[in-house]
Amino acid sequence: MVVNLLPGPGRWQLLAVYLLLATPPLRDWLEAGMVMHMLVQLPLLAGLGVLAVRRLPARLRNRLDRCNAAGVPLTLLALFAIAFWMLPRSLDAALNQPAMELAKFVSLPLLVGAPLALSWRRLPAVGRGFLWSNLLSMLVVLGWLYSAAPVRVCTNYLVDQQQLLGRGLLLLALGLALWLAGQVLFGDSPRRAAQATG
């Protein structure tokens, strides 16, 4: 059914990647370490949701847009879903209970990637900037939380894993900040300028 909703080229490839991520060897490998789990598998799953939205039929998209005023409702939905999967105990649960693992595989594309993709362009520029800034500061806070946590936060991962994750989050924040700075300083200006003034 999901495949029928996604006409256009590439839908089989998308499905194939999704299934590949779910197959035990790749899944086990991605979930073996906390860094891979948080910073690779979860974003990949959400990314699939983003790609899927690009292939939605226009009619369905319009209908979704109509109940997504200025992109706010679906952004909020995505933020709550992200907040849930940011908790170490959610990651633990996904590893311990198949039902939670299934929920993770379904909710990240559907409740994080897709709603964000549907809302991003509709959010006001200030809203998008605010989300970027919030993301960066929260990555730093999380990086610190994982590095400084006085206890082991996941039963499935050791302390060295969470400290590595902490450092990974800080690096991610730095990398994203540099990328963003490059975008606004050197961005593809004339076209955007023409659009804005035209």
Add this chain to the structure above:
Amino acid sequence: MTDTYVTTNMTAHDRTPIPVLACLATAGAVVLLMMVFGLLLRLAQGGMLDLAPDTFYELLTLHGAGMVGIAALGSVAVMWYFLGQYVRLSGAVFVANLVLFLVGVVMILASVLFGGFAGAWTFLYPLPAQPMGVWSAHAAALFVGGLLVIGTGFLLLYLDVARAILGRYGSLGRALGWPQLFGHDDGRAPPVAVVASTMVLIINTIGITTGAAILVMTLVNLYVPAFGIDPLLAKNMTYFFGHVFINATIYMAVIAVYEILPRYTGRPWKSSKVVLAAWNASVIMVMTNYPHHLLMDFAMPEWALVAGQVISYASGLPVLVVTVIGALTNVHRSGMRWDLASGLLLLSVFGWGAGVIPAIIDATVVINQVMHNTLWVPGHFHTYLLLGMLPMVLGFMYFLARGGRPTDAAGAERGIDRIGFWVFAVAGLGFVLAFLAGGRAGAPRRYAEHLAQWLPYDRAGALFAALVLAATLVFVARFLLRLGSARGRVA
């Protein structure tokens, strides 16, 4: 284009937006109240007023946070007013910032007045979390939360500034004049108001994002102390944020000098290559010279401190030099009319320049070892805040109070304003010199009790402070009485 902007942008605002007036009126009222607190502090240090030590530190916290807050609020009004003549800004976001600011102020007031928080505006870890029973974690959290709310408002405002500038210029590089700076100067560089606003928006979004991170970390630590923060990391993040935020106020307020003086002299202030180079250099330098706050932290890597010293030497200079020389050449033999707006603006350039000298002296490692945390430090920052940033905002207020018509005879100020000007300038100088002299004599900053040999400086400081307060009262009262013409037409 640059030749015509002086005349074209004068007609851009039909009427001064009410939120700008609201911002300035708020800033004016709060600055008076904070000056009263400052006077009480100085009287207490001079032994002329009996303040319990915890009251002293509460007032110090309020004075620091309140002054930094209104410095930002007043200077952001200057930036928004003039930038709005070149790009389309959102009034709703400006109002949202004002509302969030007031909410934050209420939280801070409650934390200090009801919760007894007295950990200074710098909220430096671990003081907020380890008050030895003087205040509760809730009080500290309310203060930190208040700062977070205020920071959020300013972040929204800068994001809107970014949106508007990107909309007009396409990239921040263009808004900083890179094509003209690094290529052929075709005379079409953005006006200084745009370049300055771009510089400030870059440094402040980075600063506030960093500040938000350390504020949230502090909040977590307040309630779950087991999540310890590396004190040196906390200090780096806190001072990066605080240093950038307070510096940015001057870089916003100085837009008044660039925009208003040319209207008096009829000579445009061009964004030449030199002006562009100076503003561009300060983008990096303002963000990298903050380690001068950490010169006593031996655990800092040596290269960072050496870089901090070198960049501190160089950092204030480019924009300062081009502004001072630019202002002097702009007014020299221009036959301009001297009134309070132009006078205060020229005073501000002097105050800014004069304040940087003791600042640079203190950013020298060997001198810092002696002067660190003495009254020398409030001495230099009061010079460029009280005699630099504040007159920029006050000059802007007088400019508006005259209906933005510098050449019009109507609405000229009275004798009392002129007396106010001289009292402000002379007593302001005396006030900061009393701080500097106290620092030279070894009086530590942030001490409620002073030794007998420091009292003369404190008492002189208190006397000058009372005069500064009286003069500022005249300025603010004049602005409030002239709100009608300030709102009126700028034609």
